[in-house]
Amino acid sequence: MGVLASGAVGVHGALNLRAWSDRITLLTNGSELTDQQREQLAVGGVGLDERPISGFDGPGAELRAAVFADGGELPIGALLVKTTLYQRSSPARCLGASLTEPDEMLSVEAIKVDAMSRTGVHGLYVAGDAATSVPPSVAAAMASGCLAGAAAAVQLAAGH
Numbered sequence: 472m473g474v475l476a477s478g479a480v481g482v483h484g485a486l487n488l489r490a491w492s493d494r495i496t497l498l499t500n501g502s503e504l505t506d507q508q509r510e511q512l513a514v515g516g517v518g519l520d521e522r523p524i525s526g527f528d529g530p531g532a533e534l535r536a537a538v539f540a541d542g543g544e545l546p547i548g549a550l551l552v553k554t555t556l557y558q559r560s561s562p563a564r565c566l567g568a569s570l571t572e573p574d575e576m577l578s579v580e581a582i583k584v585d586a587m588s589r590t591g592v593h594g595l596y597v598a599g600d601a602a603t604s605v606p607p608s609v610a611a612a613m614a615s616g617c618l619a620g621a622a623a624a625v626q627l628a629a630g631h
């Protein structure tokens with residue numbers, strides 16, 4: 472299994488996947504890791520290939536190998552690609568809510584909220600993945616929903 476990502480995100484993602492397979496290789500597509508990151512992968516039993524990638528090969532929709540610019544190949548049967556999460560729905564943005572800067576680890580563009588899930592726009596609360604820039608989880612989504620509900624109830628009780 473290959474993981475296509477670079478930097479700290481790539482190291483984190485590849486190490487996480489060791490629970491699924493003992494044959495994981497991080498492909499950085501020409502981007503170099505630090506010595507410390509290389510050491511982390513080695514200790515975690517994750518392979519590393521930093522060569523620029525020219526493509527992926529396989530019959531039909533199947534994946535057989537990563538093909539490198541130097542002509543070499545690495546046999547892989549699956550590939551996980553790190554992507555940037557972003558807000559697909561516009562209402563919060565249209566109402567004037569601010570977005571966070573994508574952070575390096577999660578690359579999440581989240582709607583900015585305070586500790587009580589308030590956006591700063593009067594009456595607008597955001598909970599769950601849409602507002603999180605911490606690792607998304609069901610527990611975190613539920614907790615932020617609970618806080619949003621509490622904050623909204625206080626606002627309504629105060630007649631605002």
Ligand SMILES: Cc1cc2nc3c(=O)[nH]c(=O)nc-3n(C[C@H](O)[C@H](O)[C@H](O)COP(=O)(O)OP(=O)(O)OC[C@H]3O[C@@H](n4cnc5c(N)ncnc54)[C@H](O)[C@@H]3O)c2cc1C
Nearest residue numbers: 559560561598599600601602606607608609610611612613
């Ligand atoms: C592959 C994967 C594995 C995961 N594994 C775990 C795990 O093991 N443990 C864990 O705790 N968390 C896990 N998570 C994270 C967890 O699923 C999320 O953090 C959690 O579901 C967030 O809840 P939410 O209500 O904020 O968002 P969601 O569960 O995504 O719900 C949002 C809902 O809004 C709907 N929606 C979106 N746009 C619109 C629109 N414009 N109009 C109407 N409806 C809309 C969507 O269809 C969706 O039903 C995993 C996530 C993924 C993707």
